[in-house]
Amino acid sequence: MDSLHSKPHVALLSSPGIGHLTPVLELSKRLVANHGFHVTVFSVTTTTTTTAPPPPKPKTATTTTLDLVDIFELHVDISGLVNPNAPFVARVGVTMRESLPILRQAISGMDPRPTILVVDIFGTEAMKIADEFDMSKYVFITTSAWVFAFCVFVPTLDDEVEGEYVDLQEPVKIPGCNPVRVEDLVDPMLDRRSQQYFEFLRTCKGYLSFDGVLVNTWEDLERPTLKAFRENGILKQILKAPIYPIGPLIKRVGSSGSRSELLDWLDLQPCQSVLYVSFGSAGTVSAKQITELAWGLELSQQRFIWVLRPPMEKNGPHDLNGCDDVANYLPDGFLSRTHKLGLVVPMWAPQEEILGHRSVGGFLSHGGWNSSLESILSGLPMIMWPLYAEQKMNAAMVVEELEVGVRVVQLSEMVEREEIAKFVRMVMEGREGEAMRTRVKELQCSGERALIENGSSYESMCELARDFEMKLK
Ligand code: UDP
Numbered sequence: 484m485d486s487l488h489s490k491p492h493v494a495l496l497s498s499p500g501i502g503h504l505t506p507v508l509e510l511s512k513r514l515v516a517n518h519g520f521h522v523t524v525f526s527v528t529t530t531t532t533t534t535a536p537p538p539p540k541p542k543t544a545t546t547t548t549l550d551l552v553d554i555f556e557l558h559v560d561i562s563g564l565v566n567p568n569a570p571f572v573a574r575v576g577v578t579m580r581e582s583l584p585i586l587r588q589a590i591s592g593m594d595p596r597p598t599i600l601v602v603d604i605f606g607t608e609a610m611k612i613a614d615e616f617d618m619s620k621y622v623f624i625t626t627s628a629w630v631f632a633f634c635v636f637v638p639t640l641d642d643e644v645e646g647e648y649v650d651l652q653e654p655v656k657i658p659g660c661n662p663v664r665v666e667d668l669v670d671p672m673l674d675r676r677s678q679q680y681f682e683f684l685r686t687c688k689g690y691l692s693f694d695g696v697l698v699n700t701w702e703d704l705e706r707p708t709l710k711a712f713r714e715n716g717i718l719k720q721i722l723k724a725p726i727y728p729i730g731p732l733i734k735r736v737g738s739s740g741s742r743s744e745l746l747d748w749l750d751l752q753p754c755q756s757v758l759y760v761s762f763g764s765a766g767t768v769s770a771k772q773i774t775e776l777a778w779g780l781e782l783s784q785q786r787f788i789w790v791l792r793p794p795m796e797k798n799g800p801h802d803l804n805g806c807d808d809v810a811n812y813l814p815d816g817f818l819s820r821t822h823k824l825g826l827v828v829p830m831w832a833p834q835e836e837i838l839g840h841r842s843v844g845g846f847l848s849h850g851g852w853n854s855s856l857e858s859i860l861s862g863l864p865m866i867m868w869p870l871y872a873e874q875k876m877n878a879a880m881v882v883e884e885l886e887v888g889v890r891v892v893q894l895s896e897m898v899e900r901e902e903i904a905k906f907v908r909m910v911m912e913g914r915e916g917e918a919m920r921t922r923v924k925e926l927q928c929s930g931e932r933a934l935i936e937n938g939s940s941y942e943s944m945c946e947l948a949r950d951f952e953m954k955l956k
Contacts, residue, residue: 491951494590494597495623498575498605499527501764502853506625506699507603511552517607517952518948523553523597524791525589527582529561529574546804556588557582569678570742571872574604576682586623587612599695599951606689607689619954622690623697626852628705628728629880631698632660632712633669635722637687648672658718661884667875691722695950699730699852701933701940704926727943731856731930734835745788746836748826750784755920757825758866758911759837761790762849766870770794772804772897774811779903781817785911787825787844790832835898838863844920846909850874855881862927864888864919866906879948887923889915 491686493514497507504526514520559581565574586609590597601621613620622633636657644651649672654662671683690696702709711718712726749757760780762768768776773794776934780787791809799858807827810818818827834854837843838861846858847866855877858865867878881888889906891898910916933940 490518490520491599491955492523492595492597493599493601493951494618495522495524496586496600496602496606496609497524497526498579499529503603503625505604505734506730506732507601507855508552508554509734510601510623510697510729512864513729513732514943514948515551517944518951520948520951521595522551523555523593525555525582525709526587527557527559527578529559531576556797557585557589559585560574567686570670570902572605572679572682573677576679576686579605580608583609583612587615590924592614598955605686605694607686610687610689610692610869619694619951620692621695621697622693623699625699626661626873627877627880628698628700628708628712628726628850629657629660630669630876631696632657632665632708632718633876634687635690635718637672637684638691639717641684647675654707659714659716660708660718661880663876664879667879669876670871670874691862693724695724695947696722696726697947698726698728699732699856700728701730701930701938702728702922703933703939704730705928718748722942727947728933729940729944731860731934731940731945733853733856733860743836744834745826745828746840747836749788749840749842754841755785756911757788757840757841757843758845758847758907759788759863760847761834761854762792762868762870763854766849766851767792767795768870769897770796774814775900776898776903777813777817778900779898781821782900782904782908783907783911784824786842787821788832788837789825790828790830790834791827792830830863830922835837844868845907845916847907850877850881852877859885859887859923859926860930862924863912864916864923866891868893885922885926887919887926889919 484885495507495511497504507524511522511524514522531602557775559578561577561581564581567576590612596616598618600609600619601623602609603623604623607622610620640655648668649665651665654664655668656662671679709728710727712722713719774793780789794812813827835857838846838857843863845866846855846863847868848858850867850869850908851874855865865881867881867888868891869875869878878890882890892908893953910919932938935941
């Protein structure tokens with residue numbers, strides 16, 4: 484066999500959004516660099532779902548080390564197929580289904596044909612294609628094992644629970660894992676008659692048919708949950724496939740050498756003095772809340788970098804390409820009053836580089852899983868301000884279980900400035916912040932340890948690689 488045919492060719496399918504593509508690319512890089520596999524990434528995009536910089540262009544040539552991963556963009560137009568204002572889960576379901584014919588065509592033309600298909604959390608329907616081409620099928624969970632445990636248990640809940648989940652009197656118990664408070668349930672669970680619930684349930688059922696499950700977590704971070712998947716118990720009976728905790732797979736700061744004004748500004752600030760504020764690649768809050776957040780930051784008198792997007796009313800929470808002057812949403816005179824304290828950056832900032840800078844001391848985040856991991860791996864305590872998807876569960880885990888953050892709870896239309904300022908001060912200069920910083924640095928070390936030789940995630944990746952090789956034989 485030549486080298487191209489002696490190692491498995493692994494195809495990975497990434498659903499739309501930088502929060503999915505980033506961990507998929509990180510996994511791909513490791514499969515190439517550490518295990519010598521041939522890897523092709525299929526990145527599904529639509530015109531309506533991303534505010535992030537566009538994903539890498541389709542490539543077939545192999546150029547640099549990173550580019551040993553071939554990346555194909557599968558562009559899908561879903562206009563007319565789903566209401567553009569429908570919730571993300573409903574839109575992504577349609578998008579992924581529409582991408583299947585293009586994926587099928589691409590795989591059928593490949594030589595060597597991939598023998599393994601790894602899909603991410605929204606790619607379960609591509610299993611059909613894996614079956615058609617006799618490929619082994621794996622799912623890569625780009626969130627926590629706890630959220631995945633919940634998903635695996637959703638079909639059982641669907642059978643057992645009558646009425647709406649939001650009317651439950653008690654938290655939802657997942658066997659062997661922490662319970663989930665009703666108010667922290669993922670969005671699609673809020674209305675059992677909605678299209679997004681239907682899509683979500685279908686996705687959760689799909690998880691039960693894979694040959695293996697990769698999760699962007701590590702043993703020390705989620706030991707009890709991972710144990711619940713392995714020990715003979717209800718979860719193990721529901722999910723028979725092996726589970727591979729292979730994280731933390733986060734984007735590593737590149738050595739591009741290019742310096743932005745942001746980083747130059749950070750260089751001038753005292754150590755751990757700057758709060759980074761960002762609601763992920765697509766999140767935003769109302770216009771009134773943006774104004775109140777600005778007042779809260781000013782009131783706290785802490786340094787900040789704030790990645791600001793137009794409010795929800797302007798474009799809807801996930802469609803923020805219409806870039807207007809975000810300063811319009813700030814209180815009069817805010818920028819001049821705070822020009823020595825902080826920077827407001829419209830739309831997008833190099834998050835990894837900012838979090839890794841020594842001047843940054845905390846992260847006010849929407850609680851996306853990638854952002855949470857990036858914060859932990861930078862040793863930064865968090866202010867969790869969850870907005871949608873599984874972010875409330877992430878907030879519960881970060882705050883109550885890991886104890887490395889505080890949580891903004893939105894009980895009314897708006898979180899008041901005094902409350903915001905209190906949280907900012909608590910994390911940046913309070914004793915609670917100090918204690919969280921100590922704990923988060925321990926987690927940072929455990930995450931780093933998991934990835935190095937003999938670390939739990941390193942070993943898990945090796946086991947996965949051996950399984951992939953076995954499938955070739
Ligand atoms: N991100 C970034 N700059 C921004 C906003 C987001 O680099 O201005 C990156 C961030 O580092 C993370 C990803 O986008 O890797 C967002 O993923 P996450 O799971 O945190 O949230 P999502 O955007 O999927 O809700």
